[in-house]
Amino acid sequence: MNRWLPILLSLAGALLLWAAWPTSPLTLLIFIAFIPLLRLTDLVPHRGKYFGCIFLTLFLWNVATTWWVGNTTVPLSGVAANLINTLLMSIPLLGYHRTRARVGQTAGYFALIVYWLTFEYIHLNWEFSWPWLSLGNAFAMHPSWIQWYEYTGVSGGTLWILLCNILIYHTWLQRKRYTVPLGTFLWKTGWQPAAAIVIPFLLSSLVQYTFKAPEGPAARVVIVQPNIDPYDKFAEENEQLQLDKLLALSAQKTDNTTTYIIWPETALFTHGVWEHKLSYESGTEQIRQFLRRYPQATLVSGATTLKRYDVMDEAPKMARSTEDGTLRYDAFNSAIQLDTSYAVQIYHKSRLVPGVEIIPYVRYLSFMKQLALDLGGITGGYGLTPGVELLENNRTHIKVLPAICYESVYGEFVAENVRRGANLLFVLTNDGWWGNTEGHRQHAQYARLRAIETRRWVARSANTGISCIIDPLGRVQQPLPYWKEGVIVGNVTPADTFTFYVRFGDLISKAAVVFCIIMILYSFYLKFRFSAPNS
Structure with a gap:
C-alpha cells in the first residue's frame, strides 16, 4: 500500500480538482482538492519522484478540465497546451517542496500560498498567458459565495482555497498526532478550518445585503x-x-x-x-x-x-508586408x-x-511567426497596436x-x-x-x-x-x-x-510577488552565507 500511495494520491488530487471545476455542481470539493498534493509533499522526499507525482495530478486535471482546447482542426494544439501548462503549474509546487524541506512545515505553507499566487499573477500577465485554471475561477457558478471579489478579485478566491486546504490538512495531522477527546480537539483546533470556510460565506452575504444597484437611466x-x-x-x-x-x-x-x-x-x-x-x-x-x-x-x-502604415518607420516590428x-x-x-x-x-x-492569435515573444524569435494555428479567417497572428x-x-x-x-x-x-x-x-x-x-x-x-x-x-x-x-x-x-x-x-x-x-487592482497577488522576491533573495543569502569559506 505504501508503494502505491503516491500514485493513488496523485489520482485523487486530479479527480477532486476536476470534479470541483465549473461547470460541475461539486464546487465545495475545491476545499479539499489540494490535500493530496500536500500529503505528497510530506511523503515523497525525493525531488524527481515528487515531480512525477505532481505532474501526473496537474496533467490529468488540465486534460480533464480543458481537453476541449484540442477539439479543433489542430488537435495537437490541445496536447501542447496541456503539457506546457502542467509544467508551469509544477513550478510553485516544486518550490514549496524545497522550502518545506528547508524551513519546516509552517513556513512551507506560507511559501506555498506565496508561490502559487505569484505563479497565477505571472501567468495572467505574460504572453504565454493561460489564466483559465486560476483557482479563484472555481467559484464562478456561485456568485452569492464571493461578493467580496469586489475587494480582492479572483486572487482572493485562490487565497481562500489554499488556506482552507492547508488548515483542513493540518488539522487532520494534528488529530493523528494527539489522542485527546474529540470535543476537546474540536474546541481547540477543529474550529479553525471551519471558520476559514464559513466566514467568507458570511462576508459575502453581508456585502450582497448592503449592495446598492446602479441608479439612473437604463x-x-x-x-x-x-x-x-x-x-x-x-x-x-x-x-x-x-x-x-x-x-x-x-x-x-x-x-x-x-x-x-x-x-x-x-x-x-x-x-x-x-x-x-x-x-x-x-x-x-x-x-x-x-x-x-x-x-x-x-x-x-x-x-x-x-x-496600413504609410510611413514604413512607423510600422511595428512584427507588422505584415504585402507580397x-x-x-x-x-x-x-x-x-x-x-x-x-x-x-x-x-x-x-x-x-x-497564445498560439492562435499571437506567437509569444515572436518579436525576439521571428522565425516562429509561421507557427500560428490556422482556425480560419485571418491567420499569422493579430496586431497589438492600440x-x-x-x-x-x-x-x-x-x-x-x-x-x-x-x-x-x-x-x-x-x-x-x-x-x-x-x-x-x-x-x-x-x-x-x-x-x-x-x-x-x-x-x-x-x-x-x-x-x-x-x-x-x-x-x-x-x-x-x-x-x-x-x-x-x-x-x-x-x-x-x-x-x-x-x-x-x-x-x-x-x-x-x-x-x-x-x-x-490585485493587491493580494502583488503582495505575494513581493514576498516571493524576498524569499528567493533570502534563500540565496543563506546559500552563500553557509557555503562561503570560513575567514
Whole structure:
C-alpha cells in the first residue's frame, strides 16, 4: 500500500480538482482538492519522484478540465497546451517542496500560498498567458459565495482555497498526532478550518445585503446570437449572407427605445477591411441604412480590420508586408461602433490567445511567426497596436468596454478599463471553435466574476452561445443556449462608482510577488552565507 500511495494520491488530487471545476455542481470539493498534493509533499522526499507525482495530478486535471482546447482542426494544439501548462503549474509546487524541506512545515505553507499566487499573477500577465485554471475561477457558478471579489478579485478566491486546504490538512495531522477527546480537539483546533470556510460565506452575504444597484437611466440592449458555424463563416461567399442574417435578427427586437445592438466577435468583415475605408464600405452603409430606422440605436460588433502604415518607420516590428514589400500593415481582432453618422470607432483586442492569435515573444524569435494555428479567417497572428480605449456614446454619455472573447477572463484588465471610465461591459465572443464542450460554458461563467469585481452590467453576445445579460451581482439573465439562433432584449444600467478592486487592482497577488522576491533573495543569502569559506 505504501508503494502505491503516491500514485493513488496523485489520482485523487486530479479527480477532486476536476470534479470541483465549473461547470460541475461539486464546487465545495475545491476545499479539499489540494490535500493530496500536500500529503505528497510530506511523503515523497525525493525531488524527481515528487515531480512525477505532481505532474501526473496537474496533467490529468488540465486534460480533464480543458481537453476541449484540442477539439479543433489542430488537435495537437490541445496536447501542447496541456503539457506546457502542467509544467508551469509544477513550478510553485516544486518550490514549496524545497522550502518545506528547508524551513519546516509552517513556513512551507506560507511559501506555498506565496508561490502559487505569484505563479497565477505571472501567468495572467505574460504572453504565454493561460489564466483559465486560476483557482479563484472555481467559484464562478456561485456568485452569492464571493461578493467580496469586489475587494480582492479572483486572487482572493485562490487565497481562500489554499488556506482552507492547508488548515483542513493540518488539522487532520494534528488529530493523528494527539489522542485527546474529540470535543476537546474540536474546541481547540477543529474550529479553525471551519471558520476559514464559513466566514467568507458570511462576508459575502453581508456585502450582497448592503449592495446598492446602479441608479439612473437604463440602456436598452438587443443582443444577437446568429449561430453561424465558425468553420463556415470565413468563406468569402458567406459574408453578405451573414450580414443579412444579422440585420434580420436585429430587426426582430429593435425599436425606438433601443440604445445598443450587440453582435458577436468577428461578425463583420471576416476577411478584413481597411480601417481608413471602413466608413464607406458597402456593408457599413447597409448597417447605417438599417440604423436610420432607429436613430437612437448604436451598433457594437466584432470585426476584422486592417491598418496600413504609410510611413514604413512607423510600422511595428512584427507588422505584415504585402507580397511585393511595398506596404506594411496589421490585422486586428476588433470591435467597431457604428451609428447613423459617418464616425466609426475601432477598438483593438489586446489580450490575444497564445498560439492562435499571437506567437509569444515572436518579436525576439521571428522565425516562429509561421507557427500560428490556422482556425480560419485571418491567420499569422493579430496586431497589438492600440485602437480606442473605450467605445463612447456622446449622446448618452455611455462608455463601453467591448471585451473580445479571451479578454473577459482578465480581471485586472477589465478593472483598469473601468477605472478609465467604462460604465458598461460588453463581451463579444465566438466560442464555437471548440464545439459543444465545457469551453463555452466555463467562459460564460467567468464573465460573472467581472460583473462582481467591477459592479458593472455585462451584455454578452456569443456567435453560437451562451449569450446573456449579467447583473452587477453576477446573476445571469435570459441565457441563450448553445447552438440556438436568437435575440435577447433587456435593460442595463450604466454605473460610475468604483469598487475597491477597481481602484487599487490585485493587491493580494502583488503582495505575494513581493514576498516571493524576498524569499528567493533570502534563500540565496543563506546559500552563500553557509557555503562561503570560513575567514
